[in-house]
Structures are given as structure tokens and as C-alpha cells.
Amino acid sequence: MKAFQLRKTSGIDALVLRNDVEQPEPGPDEVLIHVRANSLNFRDFMVAHGQYPAAIKPGVIPLSDGAGDVVAVGKKVSTTKVGDCVAGSVFPDWVSGPLTQEIFERSLGGPLDGMLAEYVVLPERAVIPYPEYLSYEEAATLPNAGVTAWHALVELGRIRAGQTVLLLGTGGVCIFALQFAKLHNATVIQTSSSDEKLEQARAMGADHLINYRHIPDWDQEVLKLTGGCGVDIVVEVGGAQTLERSLRAVRFGGVVALIGLVSGFGQIDPLPLMQRSIRLTGINTGSGDMFRAMNRAISATGLRPVIARTYEFEHATYAYHFLQSAKHFGKIVITGAK
Ligand SMILES: NC(=O)c1ccc[n+]([C@@H]2O[C@H](COP(=O)([O-])OP(=O)(O)OC[C@H]3O[C@@H](n4cnc5c(N)ncnc54)[C@H](OP(=O)(O)O)[C@@H]3O)[C@@H](O)[C@H]2O)c1
Structure with a gap:
């Protein structure tokens, strides 16, 4: 599958697009997501530049934020179904309650592989359905900001x-x-x-x-x-x-x-x-419970996230440069790989 990888934490130029990354398989309590859109956060810029305050996985797939379709589920997955539209939770282990050191040390697109890939596997607890009326691009702005x-x-x-x-x-x-x-x-x-x-x-x-x-x-x-x-x-x-x-x-x-x-x-x-x-x-982003509560408020009010600019998957590094320019108003989005 296609995915970006961060070769080293030396800046945007260290991001490389690969066409030969092995597609992950879901384990018993995991789901496989076909990622349709991503969004960029200042945090992703910090990760690329080695400024993020947690250990970064060597060669990590970047970005905490993405949304897409569930295309396969493990045999212990209980509520998520193939065809569901979902976003990932930035801290996959933070379902509810307070943040802990253990939860903090495991976030997407830094310590763990992130969402800037064609396919991503996440534990079911980290998979959050989003309001149906939102596009993939809009949904991809929700997890972090x-x-x-x-x-x-x-x-x-x-x-x-x-x-x-x-x-x-x-x-x-x-x-x-x-x-x-x-x-x-x-x-x-x-x-x-x-x-x-x-x-x-x-x-x-x-x-x-x-x-x-x-x-x-x-x-x-x-x-x-x-x-x-x-x-x-x-x-x-x-x-x-x-x-x-x-x-x-x-x-x-x-x-x-x-x-x-x-x-x-x-x-x-x-x-x-x-x-x-x-x-x-x-504040460190939030739990899955907070994400779900926010989604209920969004559904009830018809709120639509504000997207400043959208980049094609292949041009993801341009999105980083646009973030760095601080010319944006709202969110910067990257479409899924084709
Ligand atoms: N703790 C967390 O969980 C968490 C989650 C998300 C983000 N963050 C952090 O929150 C910050 C903002 O994130 P973001 O995604 O919203 O970033 P962003 O989209 O890059 O926006 C940053 C904005 O901050 C404004 N700004 C820059 N320098 C400023 C200054 N000296 N005084 C006032 N405003 C200034 C600019 O607004 P104008 O262009 O309008 O001047 C700039 O566009 C980043 O440091 C990010 O790492 C933390």
C-alpha cells in the first residue's frame, strides 16, 4: 500500500512516499480502515522536526488524524462493522477517565504509526464513528483540533x-x-x-x-x-x-x-x-468519551469544520509547508491515496 514514512526527525524533507509498505492485517480486537482523508496539526510538524515530547518510532507513518471506511474487523470486534465511517482517536488507549503516562506515551503518528497511509489498523476502542453528514475531509479534522x-x-x-x-x-x-x-x-x-x-x-x-x-x-x-x-x-x-x-x-x-x-x-x-x-x-487532546460527546453536539447542531485548503495525498509535504507559513484559517486537509 501507499504510505508516507518519516525517515528521521530532521524536518519535512525527511518524509518519503512509499508504494510498497505492507498492508496491515487486523488482529482479533482490531479493525482495518481504508483511510479517505487526513488532517494536519502543528503536532505533526513538531514530530517531523524532533520537537515532540515523546519517543518517536523510527520510520513512523506520520499524522494523528484520519477518517475513512472500515473494510475488515477482527473476530472479537463487537460493535464496529464493515462499512462504518470512522475516525481514529489520537491516543488509542484513552477511552475515558483521566490521561496517564502510559496513555500519553502511545499516540498515533509519533510513538505509534499514524494515519497518512492507504490502510491503517486500530484497536476497536480507538475507532470513533463520526456524524454521517460530514465528508471524509471534514471528519478528518476532528480527532486532534x-x-x-x-x-x-x-x-x-x-x-x-x-x-x-x-x-x-x-x-x-x-x-x-x-x-x-x-x-x-x-x-x-x-x-x-x-x-x-x-x-x-x-x-x-x-x-x-x-x-x-x-x-x-x-x-x-x-x-x-x-x-x-x-x-x-x-x-x-x-x-x-x-x-x-x-x-x-x-x-x-x-x-x-x-x-x-x-x-x-x-x-x-x-x-x-x-x-x-x-x-x-x-490539555492533551481528549479521550474517546470526549470525542463521542463532541460528535453528538456536532450532529445535533449541524456544525461543519472549517477547511482552509486540501492537498492531494502525493503532495502531503506541501501541506506541511502551508502549515508552517501560518497562512491558514482553520484546518489543512490531505485527501486519501488513490
Ligand atoms: N495539547 C493538545 O492536545 C494540542 C492539540 C492540538 C494542538 N495543540 C497545540 O496548539 C497549538 C495550536 O495548534 P493548531 O493546530 O491550532 O495550530 P495552527 O493551526 O498552526 O494555528 C496556530 C495559530 O496560532 C496563532 N499564533 C501564532 N503565534 C501566535 C502568537 N504569538 N500569539 C497569538 N496567536 C499566535 C496563529 O494565528 P493567526 O494566523 O490568526 O495569527 C496561527 O495560525 C500548537 O502549539 C499545537 O501543537 C495542542
């Missing part, structure tokens, strides 16, 4: 109507967060480096827009917009360059969901954290 945004706002933040959330940037996670915040009738303050992207966010319902390049003190702007009080929840994807400002932009007792480090790692001043009784919690 979708579940992470859901985890941050709904599972951790317990978002409620009338609350205000701050979303940093217009990448995959924060555009899902915009959609989920509006589903819950929350007010959204969205930041971006681009006025054009901010207008796209406005068209999707973002209430207040801040260009963080033009307004470097965006935390002060957030305080102004919230009557000096601060927001209820921050979806924090920036890391070093943004976290201190996020801590100043959240209300007393508010939640900062620490998801990403697009601006790098670094030290922060912990004083506002203590003084304002902020709950700062790290």
Missing part, C-alpha cells in the same frame, strides 16, 4: 451561555473553539495577526476582534472589553509569548486551558495565577 477545543471549553471550562472566552489566533484549534463557543451562546474575543482572518472570524460569529500585531497589549484590550473583569476561559495556544498576557486577561477564578506553544517555551511570572486564583490546566 476538534477534540482539544471541546476538551478546553466544555469538559474543562464548563462553558455556559453568557460567558466570555478569549481565543488566540485562527488556527485549527481556535476556529473549532469559536464554533463550540457560539454553540453555547458565549461571547467570543478572537485574536489574530491578520485583519482578513479576523473578518472571517467575525463572519462566523466572533464578537470582538483584536489584531495582536497592531495591539501588542491585547490583554489590556481584553480587560477593556470585559469592563475590567477579564474573560471566563482562555484557549491558550501561544505559550511563551502569550501566557503571561492570558493570565492577565482572565477573570478571578477563571480558566486558562494551556494547549499549545506555537511561540515557543519559556518562563512565566506566576503571581497573577495565585493572586487571581486562576485555574491553569494543561
